[in-house]
Amino acid sequence: MKIEWRTILGASLFLGIICAIYWFWSTEDTGTALLLFGFAAYLMLGGYLLLQWKRRHGIPRSEDKEDATYAETAGEHLGFFPAASIWPAGMGLGGIFVGVAMIFGNWYWVIALPLILGSVIGWSVESEAPEDVPDEVEAARRQDTNIDPADIADTDAPAHP
């Protein structure tokens, strides 16, 4: 996680600096607003990743460990991958008809809305991802104290304060 949030926050910082220089040099509004948007968007994303990293107490995931083995993640923690589904196509068609309504007139909403609403319902009841929290993170969350980094067998996990 560390490289991820550092990269994104770095990009945010870069845009922030560019934005400041641009504003004081050109005093032009549009570009400043756009650069500010870029700064804020990356700040939000990088900040989220930073928070996730903190929530894990810096415990690296197996994809962040240089010497990780496949046995560590085999089975339940890999992710949730639904089978084939018709609902995305229905929703896509609905989305296209929203566009068509914006071109040719509002009555196309009569087609678009049922498609979108129906697909949202179908999609959401179709299947549900099982809750998926790795054991050591769950344990850390519950106890939240005194995790000895040596027990987690990792190089770049800082001790939890």
Add this chain to the structure above:
Amino acid sequence: MTIIQDRPGPQPGAPHGTLVEEPLTEFVPGPRPRGWVKFITSTDHKQIGLNYMVTAFIGFLTAGLMAEGMRTQLIAPNNHFVTPDIYDQLLTMHGTIMLFVFLGPFAFGLANYIVPLQIGAPDMAFPRFNNLSYWLYLGGFIVMTGGFLTNNGAANFGWFGYAPLTNAIHAPGPGADMWLIGIALTGFSGIFTAVNTITTVFCLRAPGMVMFRMPIFVWNQLVTMFLVLLAFPVLTSALGLLWADRHLNTHFYEPGGGGQPILWQHLFWFFGHPEVYILALPYFGVVTEVIATMSKKPVFGYKGMIGATLSIGGLSMGVWAHHMYTTGAVLLPFFAALSLLIAVPTGIKFFNWIGTMWRGTITLNTAMLFTVGFLAMFLFGGITGVVLAQPPLDFQLHNTYFVVAHFHYVMFGGSVFAVFASIYYWFPKYTGRMLDERLGKLSFALLFIGFNLTFFPQHDLGLRGMSRRIAVYDSNLGYNFLNALSTTGAYITGIGVIPTLINIFKSMRTGAIAGDNPWDGQTLEWATSSPPPDHNFESLPPIRSERPLWDANHPDELTRVGH
């Protein structure tokens, strides 16, 4: 207190350089549709990636035919092959389809197909969301092209749709709206794909695939997707404002109501400049993969390559107004400086590509030929880019054919050549069969000659003052011969695509069986069967460097870590 004590330790039977034999995961098999049902409902990233790439290639052929139409119009002075209005529609839709339907989405298709394979993931992070973004993209393609079927024809104001030309007075009728909505739909599709790819790369890497072991292709796609995330929302908002101007009588871009036409230029180019890097960076990744594999060497300067990609991505967001020098309303030194700075990381990339080939065992097959063609052509486009980044020169050359030539050297000589390289490189993975090398080399020769014959004379045309986007020109301006030359080249380029098309259709059925790893590849997509099974991998080699498969296949030549 031990937390992970009861977890299994490292596999004793899997030392560095051998395959883990047991299956990675157990999946409950879902229904497996076939044919059209599979095409419509599949959540498999490979199927969706192929959908993207095939649709994008159809877009390439469509827009390519439009280009042939335009070049036929320009073959001789005062020609009347098409009317000026049709010509304007052709040039608008050529640009729009090439950028929004072909080059970008082809890269998204590669991201869909290749990225999960290269990081050892079973699928994209949000498979159904992925399917949705394909449908929005296809809808956008159909809607924007459908403009040709309306009474007033398709949009005719150029692919960057400058403000007064796009309002309800200058562009009446649904054609312009269809252009606008079509782009918005592909824009949403792009944003969804970006979210999906970023999540996949951040959360679904195989154990041991740390960020700095990911193939350069994955890094480039990641940076591209971050650019998409920033650029496309801006474009979609700008299009929303334009739609409001056209339908709700607002005045965002109307000076009469207190709006600013130049606002559109700022919004469009704040999208538009990162966009051309969105269309280039994935293809930088493609050529990096091809060069490394075909030279049988690790990527030279791996971290420098990543740093260069990140710098290009960052800088690309601060250079948008170099398209607007001649408006007189932008800060020239700021944009000139940042634009010129981009040459530095691009130079690093060229150095590293050549460094990767240096003293390698090079296989000069079709994929590698297209890649070397890419290097030469993209370098040329980059150099004219440096020329255009300098305000004094840009004031001379703005809106001339010099810009057209520059842009096509970057986008065709660069990205499209890399598209062909990617087809020849990864086709065995998609289908399990090899493409024919003779047809491929014929295609390369025709494309290389035709492309240069088309666009090299356009530099000179621009220097002679020929303006872009004109449908007719007089015979006494000195443009005649160069235009005839350029059109001849365009025909040769068009013919050059045909061998590849024949090759694809022929080799899908009768090509030589490829096997899992025809190129002695280095990255994980070659560790699975061709085409890969559902959820991709039966087993994976341990990942201990940026080329895990090479290490598994060549235990005596392990990749040095930390070079």
